[in-house]
Amino acid sequence: MLTVKPPKPSQDADFEDLIEQKISIPADYQVYFTRDVFDLGNPVLRQEILRQSELQVSAAVFVDASVMAADPALEQKITDYFTASAQINLLSAPIIVPGGEACKNDPALLNDFYQRVIELAIDRHSCIVVIGGGAVLDFVGYGASTAHRGIRLIRVPTTVLSQNDSGVGVKNGINFAHRKNFLGTFSTPDAVINDVDFLYTLSPRDQRAGMAEAIKVSLIRDAGFFDWLERHVTQMVSFEVDAVSYSIRHSARIHARQIASGGDPFEKGSARPLDYGHWLAHKLEALSDYSVRHGEAVAIGMLVDARYSNLKGLLDCASLERLTRLLKNFGFTLWHDSLQQHDSQGQLLVMQGLAEFREHLGGELTITLLTSLGSGVEVHEIDDELMQQSLDWVRQQA
Numbered sequence: 070m071l072t073v074k075p076p077k078p079s080q081d082a083d084f085e086d087l088i089e090q091k092i093s094i095p096a097d098y099q100v101y102f103t104r105d106v107f108d109l110g111n112p113v114l115r116q117e118i119l120r121q122s123e124l125q126v127s128a129a130v131f132v133d134a135s136v137m138a139a140d141p142a143l144e145q146k147i148t149d150y151f152t153a154s155a156q157i158n159l160l161s162a163p164i165i166v167p168g169g170e171a172c173k174n175d176p177a178l179l180n181d182f183y184q185r186v187i188e189l190a191i192d193r194h195s196c197i198v199v200i201g202g203g204a205v206l207d208f209v210g211y212g213a214s215t216a217h218r219g220i221r222l223i224r225v226p227t228t229v230l231s232q233n234d235s236g237v238g239v240k241n242g243i244n245f246a247h248r249k250n251f252l253g254t255f256s257t258p259d260a261v262i263n264d265v266d267f268l269y270t271l272s273p274r275d276q277r278a279g280m281a282e283a284i285k286v287s288l289i290r291d292a293g294f295f296d297w298l299e300r301h302v303t304q305m306v307s308f309e310v311d312a313v314s315y316s317i318r319h320s321a322r323i324h325a326r327q328i329a330s331g332g333d334p335f336e337k338g339s340a341r342p343l344d345y346g347h348w349l350a351h352k353l354e355a356l357s358d359y360s361v362r363h364g365e366a367v368a369i370g371m372l373v374d375a376r377y378s379n380l381k382g383l384l385d386c387a388s389l390e391r392l393t394r395l396l397k398n399f400g401f402t403l404w405h406d407s408l409q410q411h412d413s414q415g416q417l418l419v420m421q422g423l424a425e426f427r428e429h430l431g432g433e434l435t436i437t438l439l440t441s442l443g444s445g446v447e448v449h450e451i452d453d454e455l456m457q458q459s460l461d462w463v464r465q466q467a
């Protein structure tokens with residue numbers, strides 16, 4: 070059959086073959102440091118829920134099960150706080166989410182979350198408040214940013230790690246197929262409210278684990294902060310409120326600054342500038358079946374990459390020695406036997422972490438190493454043999 074092409078359209082502007090689309094998405098959110106967030110006289114959370122709204126706002130509260138269990142009065146306090154404001158409509162009693170990595174590993178929980186959103190008619194003008202550790206923030210954050218293509222979210226982080234690191238950021242995620250944060254979103258919270266009082270019901274193990282992220286930012290960004298951590302190790306280990314509050318504020322500020330001014334808040338490039346020590350950490354968490362906490366894995370990952378930096382001639386021995394001593398003084402265990410697992414070809418499984426780290430972003434492998442205590446450098450190649458030597462060395466330090 071003979072086909073006849075239609076005539077060309079007239080050369081009118083409406084017939085151009087290209088639409089140059091440019092959207093800028095301004096985002097601003099406050100990170101508060103407060104005490105007793107649900108005290109009736111504390112306006113911070115109430116004001117943030119009602120920000121930019123003259124009308125009534127519906128709110129739903131999701132709480133980490135361990136936070137709820139640690140304080141029998143919390144449920145009532147939350148309910149009283151919301152009912153004291155005529156403008157806030159609390160849609161249900163606080164909803165409990167299993168805490169820890171379990172919530173990021175169980176797809177059924179995500180289903181339950183979406184069902185709750187439907188049942189409670191939570192919409193984009195409603196506000197979800199999530200109270201919990203980094204895992205619960207990641208999980209609820211993921212659910213909130215995908216249901217209805219994004220519901221307002223206020224984070225109330227309750228662990229050291231989530232107050233000084235993850236809660237401040239723009240990432241949410243859950244695990245899939247044994248891969249950390251394989252499913253996830255970038256979305257900015259409406260506000261972050263850090264209340265140091267929550268940290269006093271944490272286990273000593275979780276109090277310590279979160280401090281690894283403070284050490285991490287000091288290593289790559291702030292030599293003075295590393296010195297400060299060395300000088301205040303006793304106060305940090307005994308969890309003195311002034312020292313803990315200072316270190317949380319300081320590292321939250323460095324994290325926030327990196328996101329706002331680092332030029333790549335949604336990680337379009339190949340680098341993850343703040344993820345020093347994390348290629349190994351993420352793999353170790355998975356290899357240990359998540360029995361090693363994120364912060365504990367970061368402590369080991371930082372030392373392995375510091376020794377590698379040292380073997381590469383980038384970091385001097387005295388600095389490596391100071392870092393090893395600091396990690397030990399904080400009480401970190403510097404080895405886990407799952408780092409010795411091999412595959413059927415005799416390859417160390419942990420080494421796969423390098424490829425997985427690269428794949429997560431795509432692009433070129435980019436690993437941060439140390440040139441001194443306080444500054445990092447990005448490299449794009451890792452020598453397997455030297456890395457295995459670094460692992461052996463760290464095992465001997467433990």
Ligand SMILES: NC(=O)c1ccc[n+]([C@@H]2O[C@H](COP(=O)([O-])OP(=O)(O)OC[C@H]3O[C@@H](n4cnc5c(N)ncnc54)[C@H](O)[C@@H]3O)[C@@H](O)[C@H]2O)c1
Nearest residue numbers: 135168169170202203204227228230235238240267270271
């Ligand atoms: N989104 C990000 O940018 C980002 C960054 C770093 C880490 N993370 C993620 O954060 C998670 C780790 O978070 P985490 O270190 O906060 O640990 P976590 O959330 O696993 O919490 C540790 C344990 O403490 C409990 N808990 C939380 N708050 C408590 C409190 N106040 N009192 C008593 N118990 C409490 C939890 O239920 C859990 O059992 C990992 O999944 C990690 O991947 C995310």
Ligand SMILES: [Zn+2]
Nearest residue numbers: 282347363367
């Ligand atoms: Zn981390």
